[in-house]
Amino acid sequence: MGLLSYVARRLALLGLVLLGVSMVVFFVLRGMPGVDPLAAYIAPGLPMSADALASLRRQLHLDEPLPLQYVYYVANLLKGDWGYSRTAAQPVLDALLARLPATVELAVAAVLLSTALGIPAGIVAALRKDRAADVAVRVVSITGISFPVFWLGIILQLVFFYYMGQLGLPTLPSRGRIGDTIALIDPITPMTGLYLVDSLLTGKLAFFGSALRHLVLPSFALSLISLAAVVRIMRASMLEVLRQDYILLARSKGLPTRTIVMRHALRNAITPVLTTAGTTLGILLGGAVVVETVFSWPGMGNLAAQGILNNDSILVVGFTLFVATMMVVVNLVVDLLYAVVDPRVRY
Amino acid sequence: MTSATRRSGAAATAVPVLEISDLSVELSIGGRWIQALDRVGLTIQRGEVLGLVGESGSGKSLTALSIAGLLPGNARVAGGSIRLNGEEVLGKSEQALNRLRARSVALVFQNPTSYLNPVLTVGAQIAEIFELNPELLEAAGGRTRRREAWRQSIEALRLVRIPDPERVVERYPFELSGGMQQRVVIAMALVRQPDLVIADEITTALDVTVQAQILSLLAELRRTVRLTLLLITHDMGIVAQLADRVVVMYSGSVVESSDVRTLFKSPRHPYSKALLETVPTIDGGRTVFRPIRGAMPALTDPPAGCRFHPRCPDAFDQCSRRKPERLALDPGRVVACHLYEGGAVSE
Ligand SMILES: Nc1ncnc2c1ncn2[C@@H]1O[C@H](COP(=O)(O)OP(=O)(O)OP(=O)(O)O)[C@@H](O)[C@H]1O
Ligand code: SF4
Ligand SMILES: [Mg+2]
Numbered sequence: 001m002g003l004l005s006y007v008a009r010r011l012a013l014l015g016l017v018l019l020g021v022s023m024v025v026f027f028v029l030r031g032m033p034g035v036d037p038l039a040a041y042i043a044p045g046l047p048m049s050a051d052a053l054a055s056l057r058r059q060l061h062l063d064e065p066l067p068l069q070y071v072y073y074v075a076n077l078l079k080g081d082w083g084y085s086r087t088a089a090q091p092v093l094d095a096l097l098a099r100l101p102a103t104v105e106l107a108v109a110a111v112l113l114s115t116a117l118g119i120p121a122g123i124v125a126a127l128r129k130d131r132a133a134d135v136a137v138r139v140v141s142i143t144g145i146s147f148p149v150f151w152l153g154i155i156l157q158l159v160f161f162y163y164m165g166q167l168g169l170p171t172l173p174s175r176g177r178i179g180d181t182i183a184l185i186d187p188i189t190p191m192t193g194l195y196l197v198d199s200l201l202t203g204k205l206a207f208f209g210s211a212l213r214h215l216v217l218p219s220f221a222l223s224l225i226s227l228a229a230v231v232r233i234m235r236a237s238m239l240e241v242l243r244q245d246y247i248l249l250a251r252s253k254g255l256p257t258r259t260i261v262m263r264h265a266l267r268n269a270i271t272p273v274l275t276t277a278g279t280t281l282g283i284l285l286g287g288a289v290v291v292e293t294v295f296s297w298p299g300m301g302n303l304a305a306q307g308i309l310n311n312d313s314i315l316v317v318g319f320t321l322f323v324a325t326m327m328v329v330v331n332l333v334v335d336l337l338y339a340v341v342d343p344r345v346r347y
Numbered sequence: 348m349t350s351a352t353r354r355s356g357a358a359a360t361a362v363p364v365l366e367i368s369d370l371s372v373e374l375s376i377g378g379r380w381i382q383a384l385d386r387v388g389l390t391i392q393r394g395e396v397l398g399l400v401g402e403s404g405s406g407k408s409l410t411a412l413s414i415a416g417l418l419p420g421n422a423r424v425a426g427g428s429i430r431l432n433g434e435e436v437l438g439k440s441e442q443a444l445n446r447l448r449a450r451s452v453a454l455v456f457q458n459p460t461s462y463l464n465p466v467l468t469v470g471a472q473i474a475e476i477f478e479l480n481p482e483l484l485e486a487a488g489g490r491t492r493r494r495e496a497w498r499q500s501i502e503a504l505r506l507v508r509i510p511d512p513e514r515v516v517e518r519y520p521f522e523l524s525g526g527m528q529q530r531v532v533i534a535m536a537l538v539r540q541p542d543l544v545i546a547d548e549i550t551t552a553l554d555v556t557v558q559a560q561i562l563s564l565l566a567e568l569r570r571t572v573r574l575t576l577l578l579i580t581h582d583m584g585i586v587a588q589l590a591d592r593v594v595v596m597y598s599g600s601v602v603e604s605s606d607v608r609t610l611f612k613s614p615r616h617p618y619s620k621a622l623l624e625t626v627p628t629i630d631g632g633r634t635v636f637r638p639i640r641g642a643m644p645a646l647t648d649p650p651a652g653c654r655f656h657p658r659c660p661d662a663f664d665q666c667s668r669r670k671p672e673r674l675a676l677d678p679g680r681v682v683a684c685h686l687y688e689g690g691a692v693s694e
Pocket of ligand 3: 407
């Protein structure tokens with residue numbers, strides 16, 4: 001089977017998954033007793049006549065039976081009409097897409113950070129199994145996951161912004177994506193919407209520096225969500241691989257430990273970490289709701305959090321669908337990456 | 348080792364390639380140290396093939412792994428000595444052991460599929476041996492070391508009679524049959540021009556016809572590259588076909604060692620006799636197997652006295668009381684059995 005037909009099959013599967021997700025969110029939302037779905041479409045405090053309400057209800061097909069409503073709902077989704085968000089004062093899809101780059105930048109930085117820290121830590125823990133370094137790595141990563149992310153975020157802000165500032169030390173920004181002055185005096189022309197990429201492409205180094213500094217604390221806070229998982233999986237998978245027969249043969253060749261780990265073990269051990277990177281992204285996007293709120297990061301998660309507080313169900317549902325789509329796509333990409341790492345994988 | 352001693356062959360006065368004496372190994376099982384090898388001794392002269400036989404679990408692999416310092420993590424050497432070309436192996440640093448593995452001792456294991464690294468090409472797994480032994484590379488003649496190592500890897504594949512070695516060298520192990528994979532592992536052993544090759548049940552995992560091919564390859568290599576071989580097997584047929592001398596192990600100790608012809612003609616130890624009877628013999632046009640009744644005792648619960656006594660047809664009162672000492676019966680023949688104490692018994 002060729003790569004193309006594999007991707008085609010996976011995309012078909014993606015359609016099914018999204019259908020399932022949309023069904024769940026739709027029926028949970030509309031099926032909730034005592035909640036009139038119409039409420040989502042009218043501005044609170046703006047009085048409307050009963051006639052106007054009734055005609056709005058007809059227009060939105062809210063007077064039809066639930067299954068039929070769902071068909072209308074899906075048809076609208078496919079047309080790109082995801083509803084109108086009161087919170088963003090914008091169509092839902094537009095609002096999400098506008099904030100997508102900020103979230104992507106944050107999530108990608110967090111994934112990179114957690115793998116860059118987690119993979120070496122997991123390897124060291126495996127090689128020093130049950131010795132001091134292993135115990136230290138495990139304690140730190142378990143402690144990391146046991147604290148709520150918003151709390152860690154606030155601690156990071158306190159230490160690196162507030163206390164360091166009090167001591168006259170250099171600080172790291174604790175809110176937003178970019179320094180206000182830089183954004184005013186030397187703005188960039190958005191291309192990808194990713195500040196780091198755009199500023200590099202246009203050669204605005206000061207902008208790049210400010211964006212990078214703003215990214216440090218939130219992406220670190222977010223990376224802590226998946227760091228423990230990466231460490232644990234890398235350690236377990238490395239231990240498993242080191243028990244394999246081909247490692248014994250490699251040792252019998254007289255290869256030094258470094259070569260055995262880097263050449264013979266790592267590529268075999270990394271696959272489970274890749275797998276979780278897919279699922280982790282989902283967890284990270286959930287975590288982004290919290291982290292973006294704590295760090296006033298202007299991304300999708302921040303908007304979704306406001307939507308929740310605002311009872312803006314159309315927005316929240318849209319966000320859920322959007323995240324589900326992203327997860328399925330990322331999982332597809334990860335599956336394709338296997339073939340790069342492991343020659344046995346063919347599609 | 349000078350070239351003079353290399354050529355002096357199996358003369359009894361030459362320093363043996365391998366001399367193991369009184370090797371005891373313990374295993375940590377369930378928090379206790381259990382004796383797994385009990386004063387094992389064997390000697391191999393240059394150019395000789397020594398068959399090491401015994402049922403599953405008799406300690407053949409542990410003996411082999413000790414030679415290369417590759418005992419499992421829960422094993423320890425409790426005494427004895429292993430001399431390679433006269434030099435003590437036990438107590439060597441990991442670095443010194445790596446040098447020894449890289450050059451002097453090469454292992455070939457049972458199941459080539461699990462002993463080859465699935466994500467590295469055949470060529471990469473052979474050529475890396477030259478990284479450790481650059482002196483093995485022939486005068487490069489303008490070629491880079493890398494390319495010369497690759498060229499010699501192809502030659503090694505040719506030596507073990509792999510058809511189309513230029514193509515196979517680029518292949519991944521899973522693209523080859525089991526027999527071809529085992530030839531690759533043998534090629535890895537040979538490129539080192541090692542003093543000693545240890546072959547641990549290298550045909551057990553293969554089909555019968557492929558087994559025969561590998562065995563005839565070994566027979567051929569004996570002549571062409573003058574292998575010194577420790578041939579581990581539980582198949583007396585293989586011993587008869589390839590070995591010069593044979594060491595019989597039972598439950599962690601050597602019970603008899605002898606040259607092959609003598610052993611087959613007149614086995615002394617009751618276990619050797621029983622083992623020879625498990626060789627399928629043609630009887631009136633039928634193949635007959637006579638397996639040894641009973642099972643080998645568990646390491647954790649060995650019987651007192653001679654460990655074979657619960658299964659021995661010739662056992663008498665002494666046998667369950669005292670461990671039999673090793674007795675040199677004829678020149679070159681050692682037996683550990685109470686039947687022969689005083690050297691009184693003959694055929
Ligand atoms: N790491 C280990 N932990 C516990 N027991 C072990 C370990 N390695 C070997 N043993 C035990 O030690 C004994 C000897 O093992 P060994 O592998 O040397 O046997 P063998 O003669 O090679 O048998 P086989 O023909 O099955 O390969 C067996 O009882 C085995 O179960
Ligand atoms: S010592 Fe006794 S039990 Fe052991 S092999 Fe000899 S006769 Fe049999
Ligand atoms: Mg074995």
